[in-house]
Amino acid sequence: MEAASDKKALLFWGLFLVVFALVPISRNDYYLAMANRILVWGMFAVAFNMLFGVTGMLSFGQALFFGLGGYGVGLMVKYLGQAWFLAGLGAGVAAAAVVAYLLGYLVIRVSGVFFTILTLAFGQLAWQITFRWYRVTGGDDGIQGLVPTGILGDHIVYYYFCLILVACSVWFLKRLSASPQGLILRCVRQNPARVRFLGRRVRRNQRRIYVISSVFAALAGGLMAGVDNSIHTNMLNWTTSGEVILMSVLGGIHQFFGPFIGAAVIKVIEDVVGARTEYWSLIIGLVMMTMVLLFPRGLVGEWVSFKARMRSGGARKEGV
Amino acid sequence: MQPILELSGVVKAFGGLVVTDEVSFKVLPGEISAIIGPNGAGKTTLFNQITGALKPDRGSITFQGTDITGLDTQEIVARGMGRAFQITSIFPEETVLDNVRVACLSRAGHTRQPLKGLGAYKSSTEKAMALLTSLGLADQAHRLAFELAHGDQKLLDIGVALGLEPKLLLLDEPTAGMSPEERHLTRTLVQKLWKEFNLTLIFIEHDMDTVFGIAQVVRVLQQGRLLAEGTPDEIRANPEVVKAYLGEEL
Ligand SMILES: Nc1ncnc2c1ncn2[C@@H]1O[C@H](COP(=O)(O)OP(=O)(O)O)[C@@H](O)[C@H]1O
């Protein structure tokens, strides 16, 4: 059993890398940017879902960390110069780790909907600060002209740079979710009271995954600065937090790769529909409504349970 | 012999309602004992205080010679106490194996490991499988826990506690909601586990066949007070107990 699933995993990773690695062959900047966005947002969504789908913590404030990553790059490049792009990426990620660690002590004191509201409040607070502090952040103008340093300035090189970072990140998160630490996180979601009777601290585990998830959110934000060559206060707005929730729900929060698929679908809808009509968010709303009402397990979740039904010939509930 | 667990003058009230009223007793290592008493007598609340889920208002609780009054559950569990619940408390969406395995991994201190898959932890996995075999759940190891029958979920709850290799195990109504046949099997099983794992075991139970069948010591709780304590024969012969609780059925 183990060997078979190892083979399947290898096949999946192989396919994933080959498909994304081949995109630059199209010599089409539009496809390249789209694939890059899917990669980065896919990682963001998968990391977010470690918090939400796995541990049961619905943060409505991951935009704060996404923005922190973006502004780490933006501010470094703006004030110190283009050579500081990578340093800015590192600084944003490090800052996110520190902020998440400290903020974790505040927001993880409460659970359920209160956690959600608190994270939203802190997210909006950070958004307001970047918005109002025009002198430093450029306010609503954002920061433009963020070209990555050296050969990373080349679109294709930067794309492969992102691909490698995303693949490593997602690989790490996948390992995490299958590890003893991942099992404890799922237990925290299902029955926190019992976790204490395993001799484990619930909040400490929640803080740990909050920090990990936020670090990857910041990495995503920093990488996006290089994809768009700009950053904007919108990165910190609640709509960003909302979007990553939608991606997870659309793809399926109980499958590891669900959120990645959800991210891909939403980014494609945004681009394809967005190019034709400004009502693309309406389309996304309709898609989400259909999904939640008819296919609550999400795209990947429904696919997995469909396969299971085919195999067993009868209806069988799927677990996580 | 040093008691493994000692309660002295433990008091707990919810608002005006005194639920634990100056309870004192000693449990010797290796003992299997029962706590009986009508619904609402404060039996579960007593377990909650022993395991740190609730803090006593007064009094002290000593476990293996150290004062554990007011410690967090995690710290008490780490010192070797395990508990199964009146209302089954398992991880419903994990497999039966993983329910027990997570306890074994926790006991071995592996639960912070983020990189290797569960299968890499061979000794925890083998221990969990062995436990499931002892509980008669091995053939259901790969089912999801919520798919199990009620009685099997109760057993799994005990399995999760056993995965921590406790020295003292507290079972809250292990046969609740079971059919007479299941109850009989569970009684035999609890006694078997007690011997197999060298446990000190305290169980709360309403089923008198179970209580008088396997307990060496019986404690009777009524309205938060310890009404009587003794061997099954002593308890049966205690006129206060007979009057207050057991009635004529004995
Ligand atoms: N957390 C609580 N808050 C208020 N009252 C409680 C709480 N827990 C238990 N009680 C009350 O304490 C009494 C004893 O409850 P419990 O210990 O569960 O009894 P038993 O297990 O003996 O049936 C009951 O009257 C119950 O309603």
Ligand SMILES: [Mg+2]
């Ligand atoms: Mg009770």
